[in-house]
Amino acid sequence: MDPSFILIQTLNGVQYGLLLFLIASGLTLIFGIMHIINLAHGALYMVGAYLAFWLTGYTGNLFLAIVLALPLAVALGIAIERFLIQRLYERDHLDQVLLTFGLILVFDALQSIFWGNDVHGVAVPALLSGSIALTDNLNYPVYRLFISAICLAIALGMYVLIQRTRLGMIIRGGASNREMVSALGINIRWVYTLVFAVGAALAAFAGMIAAPVSSVYPGMGSTILIICFVVVVIGGLGSVKGAFLGALMVGLVYTWGTVLVPQFAGAVVYALMAAVLLWKPRGLFA
Amino acid sequence: MTEPILRTESLTRRFGGLVAVNDVTFTVEAREVHAIIGPNGAGKSTMVNLLSGHLVPSSGRVIFKGRDITGMSANRVSRIGIGRSFQRTNIFPSFSCLENCQLAAQSRLGHSFRFFRRASSYRRVVALAEKGLEMCGLSHQAHTRASAMSYGEQRQLEIGMVLATNPEFLVLDEPMAGMGREESHHVVELLRELGTEYPLVLVEHDMDAVFSIAHRLTVMVNGEVIASGPLDSVRQDPAVQEAYLGDGEEDA
Amino acid sequence: MHSVSRPIQILLVLLSALLLLYPLFGEALAGNAYDYWLQKMTTVMILAILAVSLDLLVGVAGMVSIAHAAFFGLAGYTVVLVAPEWEPGNLWILLPAALVIAALASLVMGLLIIRTSGIFFIMATIAFSQMIYYIFHDSDFAGGSDGAYLFSTPETMVMGRSLLDLGDRLTLFYVTLISLLLIYLLLRIVLRAPFGRVLIGIRENEQRVRALGYNPSFYKLSAFVIGGTIAGFAGVLSAIQYQYIDPSQVNWHLSAEVLVMVILGGLGSLYGPILGAFAFEGLHYTFSSFTRHWQLPMGIVVIVMVLMLPRGIAGGLEWLSERLGRRFEAPAPSARKPTEEHRAAEQHND
Numbered sequence: 060m061d062p063s064f065i066l067i068q069t070l071n072g073v074q075y076g077l078l079l080f081l082i083a084s085g086l087t088l089i090f091g092i093m094h095i096i097n098l099a100h101g102a103l104y105m106v107g108a109y110l111a112f113w114l115t116g117y118t119g120n121l122f123l124a125i126v127l128a129l130p131l132a133v134a135l136g137i138a139i140e141r142f143l144i145q146r147l148y149e150r151d152h153l154d155q156v157l158l159t160f161g162l163i164l165v166f167d168a169l170q171s172i173f174w175g176n177d178v179h180g181v182a183v184p185a186l187l188s189g190s191i192a193l194t195d196n197l198n199y200p201v202y203r204l205f206i207s208a209i210c211l212a213i214a215l216g217m218y219v220l221i222q223r224t225r226l227g228m229i230i231r232g233g234a235s236n237r238e239m240v241s242a243l244g245i246n247i248r249w250v251y252t253l254v255f256a257v258g259a260a261l262a263a264f265a266g267m268i269a270a271p272v273s274s275v276y277p278g279m280g281s282t283i284l285i286i287c288f289v290v291v292v293i294g295g296l297g298s299v300k301g302a303f304l305g306a307l308m309v310g311l312v313y314t315w316g317t318v319l320v321p322q323f324a325g326a327v328v329y330a331l332m333a334a335v336l337l338w339k340p341r342g343l344f345a
Numbered sequence: 346m347t348e349p350i351l352r353t354e355s356l357t358r359r360f361g362g363l364v365a366v367n368d369v370t371f372t373v374e375a376r377e378v379h380a381i382i383g384p385n386g387a388g389k390s391t392m393v394n395l396l397s398g399h400l401v402p403s404s405g406r407v408i409f410k411g412r413d414i415t416g417m418s419a420n421r422v423s424r425i426g427i428g429r430s431f432q433r434t435n436i437f438p439s440f441s442c443l444e445n446c447q448l449a450a451q452s453r454l455g456h457s458f459r460f461f462r463r464a465s466s467y468r469r470v471v472a473l474a475e476k477g478l479e480m481c482g483l484s485h486q487a488h489t490r491a492s493a494m495s496y497g498e499q500r501q502l503e504i505g506m507v508l509a510t511n512p513e514f515l516v517l518d519e520p521m522a523g524m525g526r527e528e529s530h531h532v533v534e535l536l537r538e539l540g541t542e543y544p545l546v547l548v549e550h551d552m553d554a555v556f557s558i559a560h561r562l563t564v565m566v567n568g569e570v571i572a573s574g575p576l577d578s579v580r581q582d583p584a585v586q587e588a589y590l591g592d593g594e595e596d597a
Numbered sequence: 598m599h600s601v602s603r604p605i606q607i608l609l610v611l612l613s614a615l616l617l618l619y620p621l622f623g624e625a626l627a628g629n630a631y632d633y634w635l636q637k638m639t640t641v642m643i644l645a646i647l648a649v650s651l652d653l654l655v656g657v658a659g660m661v662s663i664a665h666a667a668f669f670g671l672a673g674y675t676v677v678l679v680a681p682e683w684e685p686g687n688l689w690i691l692l693p694a695a696l697v698i699a700a701l702a703s704l705v706m707g708l709l710i711i712r713t714s715g716i717f718f719i720m721a722t723i724a725f726s727q728m729i730y731y732i733f734h735d736s737d738f739a740g741g742s743d744g745a746y747l748f749s750t751p752e753t754m755v756m757g758r759s760l761l762d763l764g765d766r767l768t769l770f771y772v773t774l775i776s777l778l779l780i781y782l783l784l785r786i787v788l789r790a791p792f793g794r795v796l797i798g799i800r801e802n803e804q805r806v807r808a809l810g811y812n813p814s815f816y817k818l819s820a821f822v823i824g825g826t827i828a829g830f831a832g833v834l835s836a837i838q839y840q841y842i843d844p845s846q847v848n849w850h851l852s853a854e855v856l857v858m859v860i861l862g863g864l865g866s867l868y869g870p871i872l873g874a875f876a877f878e879g880l881h882y883t884f885s886s887f888t889r890h891w892q893l894p895m896g897i898v899v900i901v902m903v904l905m906l907p908r909g910i911a912g913g914l915e916w917l918s919e920r921l922g923r924r925f926e927a928p929a930p931s932a933r934k935p936t937e938e939h940r941a942a943e944q945h946n947d
Contacts, residue, residue, distance in 0.1 A: 096716045096720070098853075143900065154903050156661060156853070157903045160899065161900040162900065166896075168893035281849075288723055292721060323735065325731025326735070333725075336709060340712060341713070418807075419808050423809055429808060435804065435805045440798075447794070448794055448809065454791065458791075461787075462790060463789045463790060464794045470791075510810060
């Protein structure tokens with residue numbers, strides 16, 4: 060195993076982790092602020108990927124497709140929150156699990172109806188399709204670096220938003236004290252809709268930019284959902300910082316797992332989760 | 346001179362920067378009603394939780410019957426004989442009154458990994474449950490669903506459940522919370538009777554009740570004990586009057 | 598959930614009798630499809646066993662587990678993997694082995710997560726069961742995603758003679774039916790026993806249960822293991838029925854479907870989930886018969902059910918049973934002050 064191989068796998072792991080962070084951050088915020096367990100979050104990732112595939116087919120340009128698809132994803136998130144999720148706030152977790160599972164069934168069926176069961180690919184945009192030389196004899200795809208860069212930028216933006224703005228303060232306040240936030244005259248319902256819509260948009264966006272790298276196939280939503288659960292469990296419910304670290308850990312462990320123990324790559328991530336839970340039963344930053 | 350059945354030594358509990366209970370030392374005799382009073386935020390509820398094992402002290406000790414029980418978990422504290430009732434009614438709403446007390450009494454079976462005989466066939470358990478129900482005056486409601494009863498009756502059940510665990514020591518957290526005059530009267534009489542049989546620590550805001558049944562008083566303000574002793578002397582302690590009792594009762 | 602009302606008891610006995618007697622009138626009813634329906638009902642009853650054991654966890658003890666299928670599938674895999682490659686296996690070895698594996702797996706998983714609660718617990722159950730899924734799916738030792746076959750149905754030899762021919766559809770039907778009834782009755786007994794009471798208490802008010810002197814974790818863990826082992830039993834039956842196992846049997850989707858059956862039937866009622874399994878499969882069959890995309894109407898049914906019918910079929914039955922009960926009772930004396938007309942009418946009726 061030479062240094063360039065190690066570098067490539069590590070970069071891949073980081074890139075995968077950063078992508079996971081986009082999805083998991085929404086999931087953990089929805090848990091932490093709204094106390095809702097949303098099994099359909101992965102389906103939103105899938106919706107993003109399929110929208111990207113479909114619109115790229117139409118327009119020939121992934122970027123354009125993303126620009127068109129993003130508002131659709133936001134609208135979908137708002138619609139789901141307004142019509143369905145809002146009715147779950149006073150209900151117990153069991154009801155939330157079931158309703159969002161029902162949503163998964165609906166989304167999976169719709170995906171199959173509209174786009175069939177084949178695996179689809181999405182072309183990397185020409186602009187980013189080259190490789191960049193990292194060292195003398197090592198090339199790394201530009202597009203993967205692009206993904207990492209975008210995710211990092213968003214992560215930074217989230218940090219600034221949550222820690223440094225009034226909106227972020229309200230969000231953090233809503234996490235610990237619903238009544239207090241309402242008493243301040245801020246409509247907590249709108250905060251929830253916003254958080255959910257942003258979470259949905261992030262998940263969909265992740266699906267869109269990942270499409271050229273991960274392909275587009277049925278069941279991709281459920282697969283990514285479970286991995287994001289692991290990220291959130293490791294990081295601690297409601298902690299964006301935890302989601303970030305957890306995502307990086309999972310990304311690296313999974314990527315290196317596929318290389319070192321290909322037969323158990325999937326299982327290794329869960330072993331990581333078990334180890335973290337044994338040490339810190341509520342996650343790293345609960 | 347008999348050894349107090351319970352005593353605390355410099356009991357302290359911090360929550361981050363807040364010191365909810367600070368260096369509290371007091372004793373409870375084997376046959377007394379000992380009331381803990383104080384304004385809101387004085388740390389009384391924290392004290393109750395410390396005594397019943399729901400909170401672990403940051404420092405200090407709790408000694409029960411000569412045994413150090415500091416840091417013991419809530420279920421173990423219950424098993425060694427300290428029964429605790431809750432300020433906010435904490436019953437099993439879908440069970441009948443008798444079933445509520447039965448579940449309480451059942452805990453004295455040692456373990457409930459019993460899968461085959463009906464719970465109601467354990468005669469010792471049922472007897473204990475019925476006794477608890479009788480003592481709190483709800484025998485006539487034995488088969489009524491707990492959720493269907495009035496608030497006052499539910500508060501009685503709250504105490505009945507604790508009694509059904511055959512305790513040796515009672516810690517009651519605002520048993521009269523939210524009660525009107527009529528209902529309070531019943532409970533006061535109940536507490537008076539209980540005080541003759543069990544050592545009783547009572548946290549209450551209802552001063553009439555406290556003054557009519559307590560033997561000794563501990564007054565807490567801001568997490569600290571400002572006075573502790575026989576009822577009359579504490580009542581007349583100027584520091585207590587100033588800090589808490591004021592020129593009369595502020596709330597009934 | 599505490600006790601089943603008389604009308605519902607009667608209904609359940611009737612339904613059981615119908616199932617028991619199905620083979621007698623089944624051929625007349627279904628003709629050529631008799632055999633198909635026999636198999637189908639065996640499958641549904643296996644799912645019903647899964648559902649009723651999940652109800653113990655979710656409905657009685659309040660632990661929302663989405664790992665149930667993991668124990669079901671693990672037991673099935675044990676049967677297929679332990680059985681000899683080219684000859685029938687011995688049920689008296691395979692069954693205990695599978696149950697032990699299911700029990701151990703639920704014990705280990707339980708030990709790791711029983712002290713968590715709420716969302717955390719739910720997610721941990723999904724995650725751990727997916728770990729098991731990936732172990733079977735990605736590796737070769739059990740056929741990977743292709744699954745593995747059982748050479749033939751296990752033998753049940755007692756003193757040199759075969760006790761039951763599990764390969765015979767009718768035999769398997771009755772074995773499954775009797776198992777389902779026995780398991781249901783057993784769980785009913787457990788519910789009325791001290792152990793069951795503690796579990797019910799834990800779901801209603803875990804804090805109080807602890808304050809009364811119990812350690813809830815012990816009881817929850819026990820319920821988890823009991824439920825997991827019964828799920829394993831269902832897994833053995835399923836492996837015998839299909840003589841095949843694949844990773845889809847340990848997938849969390851299956852666990853979620855069983856959870857739907859539990860809610861559809863009525864959480865905590867024990868008999869409800871059995872009805873729920875029949876209802877779910879009935880819907881599945883109906884939807885599949887006019888569209889490939891049965892998940893769409895099914896998903897909508899689930900959503901509507903959560904929003905509109907939280908108490909499921911059992912809730913509906915109990916409501917009906919109450920109405921019926923009131924019909925046959927004399928009106929309580931203080932219920933209503935009779936008006937002049939009523940008094941006159943009553944006098945006429947005497």
